[in-house]
Amino acid sequence: MRKLFGSTYRHAFLIILSLASVYPVWFIFQTSLKTNKEYLLNPLALPLHPVLSNFKETFTSFPVAHWALNSVIIAIFSVAGAMFIALLASYAMVFSKMRGVNFLLSTNIALMVIPPVTLVIPMFMLMVNLHLINTLPSVIIFYIGLFVPFSVFFLTNFMKSVPYELIEAAKIDGLTPFAILRRIVVPLSSAALFTLMLVNIIYAWNELLIALVFLQQQESRTLMSGLSLFQGRYSINQPLVMAGAFVSVLPILLMYIFGQRFFVKGMMAGIGK
Amino acid sequence: MINGFKGKSKARVVTTAAITAAALVATIGLGTSTSSAAFKSADVNTGKLVYWFWGESDIPGSTAWMQAAIKKYQALHKGLTIELVPQNSDTLQGAFETTAQSKSGPDIAMQWATLPVLTPVWRGQVSSLKGLVAPSEMANWLNTSENVSGGESWAMPLYLLGQPFVWNKALFKKAGLNPDKGPTTWKEFLADCAALKKAGITPVVMGDKDGFFGSWFQGTIGTQNLNSVKELQEVYAGKAKFTDSKYSDYLTKLAELKAKGYINNDVTSIDLTQGWQAFAQKKGAMTWTTDGNVATWIKAGMGADLGVQSVPKVGTGKLASFYTATQSISAYITSWSKNKQAAANFLVWLHQPENVKSWYTATGSFPADKRFSATLIKDPVMKALYKLNTLPNQLWAQNYAPPQVDSQGLQPAAQGVLAGTSTAKQAAAAIQKAIDAWRTQQPKDLAAYKKWAGV
């Protein structure tokens, strides 16, 4: 009897959490299907006559597709760059007999704590002087720099659990360090690498502050900073703004729904200890 | 999913590809101005202009009109492209300041008249119109004096904007008030509010999440104990204190409105345009708005119910008889633009008689040009607004506050009062603090301000 009671409470807790998790996102979707008139009359209820016109208008009133492309390019290149650097750095720190590794790791943690906003102004001026402002590389470089500390932290943590005997055996077999990295370490860490990649992609896609400041011109904006423009412009047409918001979330949402199995697996491999 | 990092050589290839691609993207991004300065062709109207435009909040429909005008102009000048980039109200100043720091950005930008234009001017971010626009053309523009500094004109007006006090006649009637008579003194105003509240109607409906209402209240109610614009400039230049009641009494009145429940209870959680939306939905009886919104409401069929006038008289200074109007948003050419003459030509073209007329027909708001004929205005409410806009004494006080003082002083202080957490006295002190902070942090702007104001 007690067990059943406990079970109901637990289910209830989870259900409430789940509803709370989903509703705000659902609200965006639901509102985007209403005409402005309908929304003003009845903001809460389900749309009686759902329309798709808001989505159409989203794409015609602002270069949303172009912005999405910018976001994609930035996400791919910044994550690729950061992962590459972090992979090499972590491998070196864990497996080669470098001196001062602990010092580097502590510094690394300190870097993770630095809030990006403190770096933005000087980086902005630097990019201006390099004539890179309003170009995608300015943001890509900045993101790479920001992602590396956390990636190194994550990867070194994981690589420490790779049994050293394997490495030694490979060394005895005469493999070069790079071959060891490629043939042994990377395959073993593939789940962790995958997770890290997804976390970084999510961050790059969702980032607002830097994108807002570094990319102000119409053609170089990302989807997130474009959304804020959208919001200001159409503040009295809530359904339209919500349509824009939904469109900006859609790629990540799709990626999540279809890839969540892999994602969770990777998280478990990378964190579980 | 594929993990593409199997091996350094492959990673190297990826990185090289990445850098190459990034470089490509950089070149695409950098090479926006195609012809520009290098192209000394006979026709100066070639190349690309980027125009950061703002106007929709004042005048709904203005963006669409501008886009159509650009299309027309581009057809007349085949080598020229103009890119219109609509701006948000709450980042209008911030976005320009940010791009100005990179000394790149739009060719034409817009800011509200006087201080919001002059601050970039004093920081060297604006090109003077002297030499770019013929004086005979400029002579047709109205209210250009609002953007004069150092004897030169720096920006072009587009339209005249008044800030009428509007009431809903039908709701007035419902509360037993005379629908054709708006409140003309503070006492009458309070009485009307009381009657409306009794009838279950929200007396005043505004949105202040974005802060502008605080500045507007100061501009319309808060300047009425002053005798000249110079007195206003003195408080910003540091020659007078804002805590002096002749400057800050309006905060007491704002607090009174809040305390008596005469203003909508969600005023601090909705923004300006949403507040107007609420008025249009008849959720409140009185509001402060702009001509353009009145025009929209007339189009939506509310015309018969709208009463417009200047705000109630609450003070005894000479400025109490001034109407709050301005040429509102002003267009200027940036100092880094590579196509200054082309930009100037486009701006001048916008003021040609046929465009002036089409602006009025499309938006219902008043062009800032002598060549606009008032006989075109047919609607009685709009006629009344036009009359107000062309009164000899005008002042949009918010425009005389340095932008920093406006956004860090006037606006948050009013929000504090409307949220019920500051007293009027505290709010006034906060504004004075903001003025002092500006004077310390921007000494060069302060010096320029003093010179311009002659204080």
Next chain:
Amino acid sequence: MVLIILLVFIYPLIAVIRNSFYSGSISNLSFIGTANYVNLLRDEVFVHAILNNIKLLLTVPITTAISLSAALILYENIRGWKLYRVILFLPYIIPAAVVGLSFSYLLQGNGILNTALRNLHLNFAALDWIGSTTLSIYSIGAVIIWSQFGFGVVVLTASLLSLPTEVSEAALVDGATRWQRQRFVIIPQIKETVQFLMVLQAITALAWVFPYIYTITKGGPANSSMVMDLYIWQYGFSLGAVGMASAAAVYLLLLSGVLIFIYSRMRKRQSDI
């Protein structure tokens, strides 16, 4: 790796410290010594911002508690736990800008939440979530909790699942109740993960909340929900007072440094045990 760290971290940090001794806008600097640091402490808004960031740290234990409770329930193999995990992670992947947008409508004085509460005759609970100067920062805190708890759920579930089952089974045999089992056996084993999680969330609350504030309240009303990273952005970019912004950034760094120091002390003490 060193190169990129230098570029993205070291150079800006030095520049920020240098800039903090100047006033005026970036093209117009004039040296004023330590005046910025003094003025910041005198600026009520700045002090309030620091206090707000500290208040936001309150979200850390709350988020952790929610994540932990949910994770423990999921760990016990409740029916449909995989589905719950997917749903509960959803808020985390939604970009902060979109989260902010949705909640700014949901939390308006006469917005969705209050309308729903009033429909349920719970009028007393329909407070002015974002329009009140006293509530605004807490409402933001609630949004942050909503957004972040999912991450903890997935991480902790992963951690729990990787625990050897013999220990908890042994406890069961010994007659321990579920609560005793959880408290004395299971939780201590994942202590390190929980700590790691809490540090990450603390870092977020201190320095990565910009998009939430920017989209929901912009620091208002009356600067009641101002936080340090918004303050830096406002002064550095909107108003062009680079010196003030840089000095504020230095203060923020100091605060983060203190946090890291506490954390490393904690870890050191742990490894000494």
